Amino acid sequence: MFSSHFPRLLRVLHSVVFAGRFWLLVSLSLAGSLCLFNGSTFPQTKPPSPNFDPLSKRAAEARDADRLEEAAALYAKALALQPKWVEGWWSLGTIEYDRDHYAKAALDFEKVIALDSSNGTAHAMLGLCQFELGKDEPALKNLLAAERLGVTKDERLRNVALYHMGLLQLRAKKFGDAKETLGHLAVDRVRTKELTVGLGLAALLLTPRGSPPEGTPGADVVERAGEAEVLLDSNEFDQAIQKYAQLTSEFPDYPNLHFAFGRLLLETHDTDQAIAEFQRELQRDPNNVNSMLEIAAVLRMTDPRGALNYAIDAAKLAPQLPFAHYLLGLLRFDTGDPAAAVPELEIAQKAFPQEAEVYFSLGNAYGRMGRKADAAKARAEFARLKAEAAKQPGPNIYGVQVRTLGKENPNQ
């Protein structure tokens, strides 16, 4: 069994500080033993050296007495004797993290992962270190791995990991992903201004760097939009709609506000009003590709021909946006023009080579054109990717939606 020493991050979480650089400062007290790991998580190996046991014991004593520098040195010595000692790497990593030595801590958590690649909690800690080091891309990758593999059942660590993941997605302009990630926290009743602002930014397609300065009307819009999103995630639909309605009447020209309202209305299944809001966004900005795509996606269900022109315009305005081509391809097919669908879907396939759905649509289009070999090939790839995806754990209860292709134009 692992000791009860965990980094500050895990020990105390009672405040989330939003200090302009989206850093989460956490402190929390560890009362009692918090079992994040057990022997089955980290395989124990017998130390080969007679010096190892006394060293490791002294290291643990120093750590428990908060003599972190001494503890770090002792752990390093013990690990030199037993480099496959997973618990040692973990303890050393947490000590270095506590001492704000993020680069060193990252190396230690990498060792843990090298010895136990399925350890989601180590991925989470590594991601948090990398976040501190400004290595956004690997940080996001590790936090996503942590979410996939499963972090310790401690809700607080999961929340911290999710929040940072959301911030990284915002920085990467993955607004839909950020909204979903931060939305998990809102659903779980986390309520902080920082989370609200994060959700507002995601809804309005703003990066943290592009967020309006504190005290400006723009900052007010972001926060209130975030409040509406929190209400939505709390199933307070009427209040969420009311808040957006008020906001759009006060700030009718604020970029992407009607778009955000439209998306919220889609969540509440009011498609007609949603389309009306997307249209208002288009009145404000006739080149708003995201609104065009939303309208096209909604109309596809009932009026593919009506949807087609929106998709055509979106693909023209944002030729670099694969989702626009994907949707246009789907609509070309739906409206009986598989030949025109194929090139659009092929663009999407190049951009989303791991997305089974794109091959599904391509298979349909090839098939309809009589290109049997191409259809069979696309369908085989679809089946292969589906089989791969089936190996991943999915939601095991009803009412949890499967992720869809990211579709926003990040530069709108």
Next chain:
Amino acid sequence: MAAQAGFSSGLSLAGGIPFLRGSSTPWLAHPQQTKPALFEQIAAAKSGISWVHVNGRSDAYYLPETTGAGCAFLDYDNDGWMDIYLVNSGKCDFYDPQPPLRNALYKNNRDGTFTEVTEQARVAAGGYGMGAAVGDYDGDGLPDLYVTQYGGSILYHNNGDGTFTDVTAKAGVAAPGWSSSAVWFDYDNDGKLDLFVCRFADFDKSKHQFCGNERTGKRYNCSPRSYPSARSWLFHNNGDGTFKDVSAESGIAKSLGKAWGVVATDINNDGWMDLFVANDTVQNYLFLNKKNGKFAEIGLEAGVAFSQDGRERGGMGVDSADFDQDGWQDLFVANVDQEMYSLYHNNHDSTFDDLAGPTGIGRTTLLMSGWGLKFFDYDNDGNLDLFIANGHPDDKIEEHSSHVMYKEPLLLFHNNGKSLENVSAQAGPVFGEDFAARGMAIGDFDNDGAVDVLVAVNGGAPVLLKNNAARGNHWLGVRLVGKRANPDAIGAYITWQAGDLKRTKLKVGGGSFLSAHDPREVLGIGNRTKIDKLEIRWPQPSGRVETFTDVPLNRYITIVEGSGIK
């Protein structure tokens, strides 16, 4: 596409999301409506059907608890009046109800009431029941009863004296595991009814999982995604009261699924019955009959396996009919909420287009979960309408999902020849109520030519609906008895002409969810007063085509293959 430019070009966006909320149904908003209800619920006190389904809901949330059960219309005593069979839960590895539960057989008293005869008939079953399939597998002129169960199914042979005998062991059709829907049909055209049995997930008590919020420990119903797929069963009728399991050699067993609904139909008009199987969280399967004892699974190529975006859905109820009378069988499948149901129009080349969007069915069903369903001509105008029974599988869904209700309203779509119009709001007060509906069977229990509906409710009393919608329209009810062809004439084509109206209908096998239907076909002709020609094309190995020009109206007849009208 051509299909969309045809039938669906005049389709209106009937219905819509607001109607789906049971508490604010348009029916309740229009109390001044004076037209008689299209369907009228017959109270238990009036019908005599006092039996109630018990789902045995436990704190452990075993998946079978929320999925049953089915029901059947059958004429077990061959008196020309439809009796009713109802399936209940029962003893199994996770449930031991005290006192024991039983299925129920209700005899039709021919006056709108029923009398329970379960004990006399010896069809109480007692296991954890799922559904029923009815067919005369031995050709003795009496409908036999196959009851699917979680934990092994039962074949009841009809003795012809009001009793049945459990012949499961001798017949070899126990189908261990969790069986759901089943269908009798003749897959090899040898004139004998074979049996296809859907198997749901590979589940038993030892495999039960925790599904819900691990942090709070709160349980919900598991999505079927939690359990592995399993193979369904195909049993070949040996003609001597026994069956051979041909699941492997026919190719059926290769396609692992989580099968709920099945319909036997002929999608390519080749005279060999195919199978369409709805799977939950697995792609649907379309088994094309290769005419050599084997099936090829072509769901993906045919466009019926996945959603239009290539996603598996929660397929449950299915049916097949040529709803637009272009001569080709179309398909319907009901899914779980957020997925829309699908109306697959046959493109005449073994591919299908989903018309759920342009017909408005998609939008109407976006937040609903559908189980029992059937195409039938409820108003006898000659066009096939559609009835769907709904209800979400998870009784806690309202706690963790927005805009989705556990109990949901029934849906009725009227086919006016150009569109499928959602007429639920005008169909009667019962359409303003919400149910945890599961199985659904059609049958004319009062022999008035208007096809009635029976809906099985999970953890509740069945809902018997009397059809008032066909008044004033003329009809002919036809019972087909095959001789060289299979006894139930599954796969027969019935064509009738009345003046300008010409219709053809394939007698499909099964359809709906866990349920079996009145075997008689009611041929509607609207306000026309004469059927000029009635043609029966019997399935192989007969292939005989019989034409009748002098047929009665507004009554039931029996046509025996080669022997004319009885």
